[in-house]
Amino acid sequence: MVDYFNGRIFLQPNEIPKDWVNILPDLPSSMTPLINPMDGKPAPPEMAFAIFPKECVMQEVSQEPRVPIPKMLREIFASTYRPSPLHRALRLEKELGIEGDDIKIFYKNESLSPTGSHKPNTAITQAYYAKKEGTKELVTETGAGQWGSGLAYGCNLFNLKCTVYMVRASFFQKPGRKILMRSFNADVHASPSKLTESGNSFLERDPEHPGSLGIAISEALEHSMRSDIIKYSLGSVVNFVLLHQTIIGQETKIQLAKVGIEEPDILIGCMGGGSNFAGLMIPFAIDKLNGKSPNMEIIGVEPRACPSVCKGDYRWDYGDSSMKGPIVKMHTLGHSFIPSPIHAGGLRYHGMAPIISILHNNRVINATMHHQTAVIGAGIQFAKAEGILPAPEAAHAVKEAIDQALIAKENNEKKVILFNLSGHGFFDLLAYKEYMTGNLKDYELPTQEIQKTLASEEMPVIDESQF
């Protein structure tokens, strides 16, 4: 019989990692700067300082291989939800017919945080720095609300005001996370709102405008510009957010060592903007870049409805659809790309984190994609086996992990497969209901149509010789 006592690997609060790890100094090609959309030049630090907490701006360009996690932050993690457990998926292995020790499936469980995902790892951190620097308010955008509720939670810990512009369609259709944000004291507005010029301009055209993440970003940015004591907060894509998430991979390494595993063979995460995937894999990717485990496969999983890396171009593009935010070099489907309404709202972003884009270009990581029906099916299979209902985003990683395990079984290979369970699905039950009643739809744009959109967009032209 399987020894279920080994099914969950715990760490003590005093084992929380003391550093985040920074991949910038190890990148195989150099990081591109954020570009000011007004003049096409690298955004000067003072511009970034006006938008983000200062410490985050410094981290965005830091070349230090390790960045210390402040003691107070480590204490807060210890008193709330970290370290998170690493599970061996023993029951899933049994279900897949791979009992024994040839093929092992592990998952890092980020679903136990107070808002049910990995988002508080950076939300608390950004709120901590903002508070320290005298900021009184953080403002952000949110789609379905995973990030918004994470930031509401983080700000509340430090008595910072939190303002969230929430995509109008979600604001009314998914009230759950809105209520959660408000219980954490946040001001939540349906976007487009009447509170900003950009919001008003969209409402004038259509008083019932359903909103979009791009519009909400524009509103949040405009809101943040009003005062020196308001800063803007981002939940993914940029380097400092990915840095904060490396606590996930750092803990995972310690946990694997406790069961005698140095490196997994296959590392998997879902990617929207890229933060949970990067958080898990960066510490391992650095090893791979330094020649330690050259055969380790690192796989990012996208929805077929929004395949930024799998089908997008690597080019300069606007981070938001209103073309007001910074310009970024990344994999993108184009800033005017409107993804189909899949349930994994957190993966509906047109671009991808520059760090992930660079790693993919240099074949350090791979990308793959799945349809949501297969993904939610894998989510149910996982729930039945492991007892945790994954968020639709996280179910993308589950699907790929199951596929990889079955391939290894077919080929009689020994593999250690590890994926990030980035969040639970308690707020996404509709996806499961639609699956069970046969009403879940799949979406995929033909590649040539994606290319047509990209070709038709007025993309910024950046003179790369300037940096």
Next chain:
Amino acid sequence: MVDYFNGRIFLQPNEIPKDWVNILPDLPSSMTPLINPMDGKPAPPEMAFAIFPKECVMQEVSQEPRVPIPKMLREIFASTYRPSPLHRALRLEKELGIEGDDIKIFYKNESLSPTGSHKPNTAITQAYYAKKEGTKELVTETGAGQWGSGLAYGCNLFNLKCTVYMVRASFFQKPGRKILMRSFNADVHASPSKLTESGNSFLERDPEHPGSLGIAISEALEHSMRSDIIKYSLGSVVNFVLLHQTIIGQETKIQLAKVGIEEPDILIGCMGGGSNFAGLMIPFAIDKLNGKSPNMEIIGVEPRACPSVCKGDYRWDYGDSSMKGPIVKMHTLGHSFIPSPIHAGGLRYHGMAPIISILHNNRVINATMHHQTAVIGAGIQFAKAEGILPAPEAAHAVKEAIDQALIAKENNEKKVILFNLSGHGFFDLLAYKEYMTGNLKDYELPTQEIQKTLASEEMPVIDESQF
């Protein structure tokens, strides 16, 4: 500054208690038997064996002070969600102005289980025994779905079929937990259903009958009678369920010892049928009964809308409203009592566990009650301070803990206050929304009306000289 590293007290999986503790041999007055409603006599073991797993029936009447937790069960707890953390509510203390070490508030966090409450503690256990005894299916009733989802989870772990009769009003108004149960493979039916005679008889009278817990119990019992390989499962009230929940209090004792506390001064839990409250307090109540900490206060908290202990009679009554299930001596508001539609669905039961009733009669424990507006207000205060949104049931314990802390502060007393956070509120966000929008109503029946109902009911007359 507060040392937040001490804010959460962890146990390792190998520290899971090896025994449940049984209060029956220590009770100050003897336990009354379950009575067969057909003849008014104590239900013979063979009758109970036909309904419940055999091992549970043995535990129901066991006089052993400690009952070993089977190794396999301990392994399953270890590989899923136990031990659960004990938190010091440092931020709540700060918020209440009781910083320092004179008044300490702790809470045991049962909200991290896969279904978000303490229910799996007994669900997994009952499924384990059922499986071992060759049972193929467990059937039960559920209101809002906390218990149903717990049992669905437990059965799924052992590949047992699970059938749940869910109160029709909740079935349609609260789809979330229904979907969760179905992802764990359970068959969920709206009750009254056409699948049973009792269900049909209610539907004939009213095809749109909203259902009740009493009707759902009748349907589940009828369903369980159909075959020897189907057993009925209960989520509260009876002795063996309370026994299984003592793992909560057993862990709490070990955790308190780690921070140098032998016994809390005040122990608090909410009570519907009584299982989460009993699970926390029984190990401490045994100490109190044995003279170890005579001044410890143990407080059960009821909703004012359903105050079985605070305002009910201690008498023989039917456990279900259809008068088909066993007759129990307990605090009751009468089997025809229909509680007002408060959000704490798990506290809307007309009776109370016999063990708790006896402890209350003997002044080992106290009972108190609160209105739901005050309760949900305390829940939000707790969420803002501690970052966890409590279930409306658990918020009753939060409210009382806050009140007790403020009383101690007023009186300059030193107190260690500890309560059970029995579940999270992610499936109960409507309660919080109504509170925030000022739409939450309070309900309370005048005592004389409760007495009038009790007097009007045809209560069973039991000859106590027979046992």
